[in-house]
Amino acid sequence: MALVPYEENLVPALSKLHNTSAEFYFANHRLRLTQDWNRLGVAAVVWDAAVVLCMYLELGHIDLKGKTAVELGAGTGLVGIVAALLGANVTVTDRKPALEFLTENVRSNIPPDQQRAVQVSELSWGEDLERYPSGGFDLILGADIVYLEETFSALLRTLEYLSSDSTVVLLSCRIRYERDEQFLSLLKKTFRVQEVHYDSQRDVHIYTAVKGQTRTDL
Template sequence: MALVPYGDAVLPASLGRLRRPSAEFRFADRTVRLAQDWQRLGVAAVVWDAAVVLCVYLEAGHVALPGTKAVELGAGTGLVGIVAALLGANVTITDREPALEFLASNVRDNIPPSLQDAVQVSELTWGEGLESYPPGTYDLILGADIVYLEDTFPALLRTLEHLSSERTVILLSCRIRYERDQRFLTELSRSFTVEEVHYEVQGDIHIYRAMKRPERADL
């Protein structure tokens, strides 16, 4: 979500892999090769571990993807949305406008011609222009490492509310780094049931499943 450029001097040595111009993975019996551009687009243009863990979770079959209408929020390099599409979902892959050209290039390079119609790249700044997205029409909402900037939490919550119906499954893959991250989950649970469905110990990454609570009929 945040498009913050960083110089090499700022990036810790332990994260040197993020300086690489590309990252390669194997999902859905295909090689997925993604461009990275830390210096130009910052956190939006590198593959974070939470995205990889969510892709592993999807490939393991924990969610029925074929024919599913899905949307990825804050897609960055597009890894999660690309893998969801390769596994059979119809996916709208979204991010803010400055990242779209970069994101679309990764999608074009990794989605075979036979699946191009099942994927679209679209601008979505959380909380803005939501009327362009029909409310409650998605079966699945995906987000990897998008819970980290407290200023964006109210807009993210509004976006999740708008895109969800009571049948929509939300999967959020993230580290809980700070108390504010836990507060986001608390706020989310006011309108959604939230449960942890996976924990990857090595990377300290949680996957949370959320679904909108049914609205109570007036008594």
Template structure:
């Protein structure tokens, strides 16, 4: 999730991040996501990119039902929860400190008959990737995970490892700085990248990527 400055009540646009919960209606379900900025910071609030990603998934322009999906840097788990409600089998991942919080949100927002469609799992980008099947996911999702340059190389390695040859990566992000466009340039060296959606109100872009075919000269 995105790292942005936050001082309580300093900016009206950010005050919602301090609320103990955030409510949404996606996939014909009312969702209530717990938030805990003081305990977990950026990993425990719902960012606009996650909301826009869910809006895009609901449009039905990417096949979700029946797909093997994985969400990276899930935070509160909104995107993974909505993806499961839309019919995918989802692995929802984040770093270890966020997992209990994430698991609680998943349990609270998925009906009993959907609980089995979701696994919450630890994943630090670029590390321990062997625990996840290479090319094992048809849909790789990330909302507001492009913001720290030190993570770009391990994130790309993770995307390459997880995404199947016929799968797609969906990234929802705000383009804040030159480093964000630098990441997209890095991504284009390994994937075909297309902007498929833009929410002007929230200034969030959604990019769809799929693996480039192998080069014959390599």
């Protein structure tokens, strides 16, 4: 969500994020994601939470073939791209300033015969949600989108709007601060939340959230 450039000398430990690209191998495809920290800040780099979520999806814990998915705060688009390569029909979303950058990454990494499986769309959490089908997705994906307390209310409204009783929300994140735990507590008021994976090397948690009856066919 945040499109704030950061000064490089303020975060020397994150120097790899200032590389102009990042390369991965997922879903039998070699992916090269453009990064642009100086222009778009945290929205334009690949974070560990996205990598861990892609690894989780690739393990096949969730059947993606033919499913409709939406990625929130997509940034570079890595998670949505991998979900599409694994068979989902994906809408990757972010705020307007990131869309051109996001679109180019999708174009560059999705084979021509699969381009129709991915749509890039503007979505600012909590705003103009009626542009999207209420409860219209099988799967909602979010990697490292729980970090700004002022966005929590809008994010929760967005998750509630996009989810039906059979939608599975997959959130991949680090629990950095007490406020992150507070978001999970707020989420549990509407959703049944369960931790399904923890990557101890990267300190990344993956949670599923479902409102209503638990889905068994994903």
